[in-house]
Amino acid sequence: MSLSLEDVRKISSLARLDLSESDAEATRSKLNGILELVEQMQAIDTSGVEPMSHPQDVAQRLRDDAVTETDRRDDFQRVAPQTEAGLYLVPKVIE
Amino acid sequence: MINASLTELRAALDAGQTSSVELANLFLDRIDRLDGTLNSFITVDRARALDAARAADARIATGSAGPLTGIPIAHKDVFCTQGVLTTCGSRMLSNFVSPYDAHVVELLGRAGAVMLGKTNMDEFAMGSSNENSHFGAVRNPWNTDRIPGGSSGGSAAAVAARLVPAATGTDTGGSVRQPAALTGVTGIKPTYGVVSRYGMIAYASSFDQAGVFAASAEDCALMLSAIAGFDPRDSTSLERPAEDYSLALQQSAAEPARPLAGLRIGLPEEFFGDGLAADVRAAVEAAIEEYRRLGATTVAVKLPNAKLAIPAYYVLAPAEASSNLSRFDGVRYGHRAAEYGDLDDMYRKSRAEGFGAEVKRRILVGTYVLSHGYYDAYYLQAQKLRRLIAEDFRAAFTQCDVIAGPTSPTTAWAIGAKTDDPVQMYLSDIYTIAVNLAGLPGLSHPAGFGDGGLPVGLQLIGNYFDESRLLGTAHRYQQATDWHLRRPAIAA
Amino acid sequence: MSRNDWEVVIGLEVHAQLNTASKIFSGASTAFGSEPNRQASAVDIALPGVLPVLNRGAVERAIRFGLAIDAQVAPKSVFARKNYFYPDLPKGYQISQFELPVVSGGTITIRVGEGDKAYEKTVNLTRAHLEEDAGKSLHEDFHGMSGIDLNRAGTPLLEIVSEPDMRSSAEAVAYARALHALVRWIEICDGNMQEGSFRCDANVSVRRPGGPLGTRREIKNLNSFRFLQQAIDFEVQWQIERLEDGGTIQQATVLFDPDTGETRVMRTKEDAHDYRYFPDPDLMPLVIVPEWIDRVREQLPELPAAMKARFIDDYGLSAYDATTLTASREVATYYQAAVDAAGQAQAKTCANWVMGDLAARLNKAELDVTASPVSPTQLAGLVTRIADNTISNAIGKKVFDALWNGEGDSADDIIEAQGLKQVTDSGAIEAMIDEVLAANQKSVDEFRAGKEKAFNALVGQVMKASRGKANPAQVNEILRRKLGG
Known part of the structure; x- marks a missing residue:
């Protein structure tokens, strides 16, 4: 499996990473190097093996339904790029 | 004092031979003097450290000091620290002052440890050399033209150069053990789930685990005891009773001359094959010989799927990372591009400017392997290999109590040697990554030196929750040897 | 197409x-x-x-x-x-x-x-x-x-x-x-x-x-x-x-x-x-x-489908009525409480009241059934008095209005205070009928000429004379007898 420049552009777009034309080829070649390494996996027959998502086989712990958080908006928004009237501002959202 | 163990520092503090403020100043001065060269810290907060030291001194005076009260430490900059810059080694967070403390930071703060600052790291903990930091490469105290390993290279270098007696780190694919090995210090990563990940900026959530660095296993035990334990804020934190890892170290051996009698050490043939540098092999084999002298027996074990650990890891970790790092979008915190068009353009530019090359590569790999049509071939296949690798360890531990081998196939390499070849960089974690896939505890301790006087580390891998055994085993070795007491010239 | x-x-x-x-x-x-x-x-x-x-x-x-x-x-x-x-x-x-x-x-x-x-x-x-x-x-x-x-x-x-x-x-x-x-x-x-x-x-x-x-x-x-x-x-x-x-x-x-x-x-x-x-x-x-799952099941209320089936099977309601009454938990709860108080024999009557007068009044006042001024018990009291002939259906509507307006705590209170109790004394009804017959000779003649409608007019006059309180069945019976029917 080898990525084309078009693939790289598509993935970059999906990941919201601006990719300059000059970087695209270098990125493609490095990604293909990594995918080649990864490709070794395909040689192994894993039929019947259950996928492993977590190192520990335990059940999700549940929290009681209680309000434990207090308003910390001012602390949180101190590090925000742009806010107004308690809202985070972003370029106009068009649905 | 600079070379004292945590136990010695504790005794000196309790006896009034020194004060926490004095210790803080001593190490802060060393940072001022040496870190211009090493670049192991991103943030040093003298005023805050001295405030904490004064509070520690007051506590010591009341006689209510704990084992770490007044001891200077440093945190890897992956841990959120309230009111202190928390960058994760990234331009993305170069202005992020965290509004809250990580669980680990909270616990060490409560124990009275004095944080001197935040250590340098590979951006978002992605890297094996600490060259992927927005704040510049960290230098190895043993040879400043060399890398210290990564991603917790700043913590490892700082402890090796005695800029601080102990530090925290995180280990996703070897990021505590490998830099510990390359800088000649002791480092442990516990079983996945033993230390809460709350407030630890996520790289790959099902692998990330906090660990610690110090000169010796004994010091590591004190640090680990302080940060381990159940935390309800992390759904993957395990509900187990708190453990005092120092206790196992204090037990006296039945046979003083052969303190490790009865211990079975597994030696996986896969860890001693091609690709292992001769100088590292020699040092590791000598260390294993020492273990035999101490009474341990060795047994050959097999980890047949271990060679697939790197391919599986470089599917799963980037997949998780690509999702974990989506929150860095320039909306609520972090870098936002100065100029942009519409919303999407703001996202694309902010993220492209905020992340470095390796982070972007892993995001792209992760995005690709999860994308439509590739999930089964990559992600699911890697998860199945993950199980096979965990099963290999399970089988091996029916034959032995701990597994030993080299931590890293080589000693520290020259800065810049692998920066242009990510795959070569990835392969340097060949002995550590399988441990993270399985979620097992692993420790690296100094085991001599290779060519050019560079440190070699020996890795001990334990079964789940066998941290005490790992620390106890390394401690017996360190009682019989002095590699862990050697210091680089810069630390003199 | x-x-x-x-x-x-x-x-x-x-x-x-x-x-x-x-x-x-x-x-x-x-x-x-x-x-x-x-x-x-x-x-x-x-x-x-x-x-x-x-x-x-x-x-x-x-x-x-x-x-x-x-x-x-x-x-x-x-x-x-x-x-x-x-x-x-x-x-x-x-x-x-x-x-x-x-x-x-x-x-x-x-x-x-x-x-x-x-x-x-x-x-x-x-x-x-x-x-x-x-x-x-x-x-x-x-x-x-x-x-x-x-x-x-x-x-x-x-x-x-x-x-x-x-x-x-x-x-x-x-x-x-x-x-x-x-x-x-x-x-x-x-x-x-x-x-x-x-x-x-x-x-x-x-x-x-x-x-x-x-x-x-x-x-x-x-x-x-x-x-x-x-x-x-x-x-x-x-x-x-x-x-x-x-x-x-x-x-x-x-x-x-x-x-x-x-x-x-x-x-x-x-x-x-x-x-x-x-x-x-x-x-x-x-x-x-x-x-x-078992614990949660035990705590579940009776579900609308089960309740609807019960209303049809046990209470004899139509599918339409049962669906309407179980369209919301609040209405169903109200209705159930009314039936419980009035007795199962009155289930159909209760349904008519809940879907009829009560629904209309609530709708007009833009009130939810949970805020109804007439409680299920009050409604049941009213239904009971109609059933036992204490009042007529027509007086029942008056009593309902009075309950709605808070004029009394129960149907009985209102019937007592406003003297709405149905007149069932045959002598009293006969006297009223005699008066009406005397004053409405024209209607009597028309009835005798075969106009059945004239009979209804006379009943209406008697009811009016009794201010609605005369038992309609008795009025019918006595009037027919007196007219020689």
């Missing part, structure tokens, strides 16, 4: 906000209407390093729902990340369930249409899964920018997905209404559609009857039953016209504009085809043990 040559296929996805106190993965409050971002905790705004912990209350509500629709509650289900970028989605992914949802299958029976044309239909459900709500983008102009409020982010949602079983907007609305009643009935969602607690997405396609399924378009975020109906009707018409003009339908997500009554394609769903779902590594599998 006409509309009749096409079959409409509709499936609904409903997002019901679960009425927990705290959010699904954080301890922040879910209360509606606070100032922007004041209920957005570190987890809700996705600060670096924070982690989700699952709310037991949200899971319990999902179990209730699964049991209420007779579905499978999964012993093990998995949370997955649905990855996409949007400013109201702080993590860049939504925690949802994908391959293994908490609830699978189940059915809801709906009643569609009115009168003779009414029919029942069983709608199959595909699944219901737990997920977190997103924040809100406010599009008022902030110097050409949008404002993001994350108070709603992390509110627990149960996404309820139906099979494409509906064949008209009327069926879709009937299903949505039944579901809305059910989630309120089992108290897992407040159902407030204005506040967005219950939101419908409709997947709509058309096909030739018996042909393969057409390409569907998804209408997003319909927050009233009226809009649901209008949007589906417009969409169906649009699709049919397009296909009949030789065009094709592209799969798309569309929004309904209530002002124009039209649907239009949404712009922000470009990546919809690739959400890169994978199991969330921050959360372990959700395990629900049988004992937990």
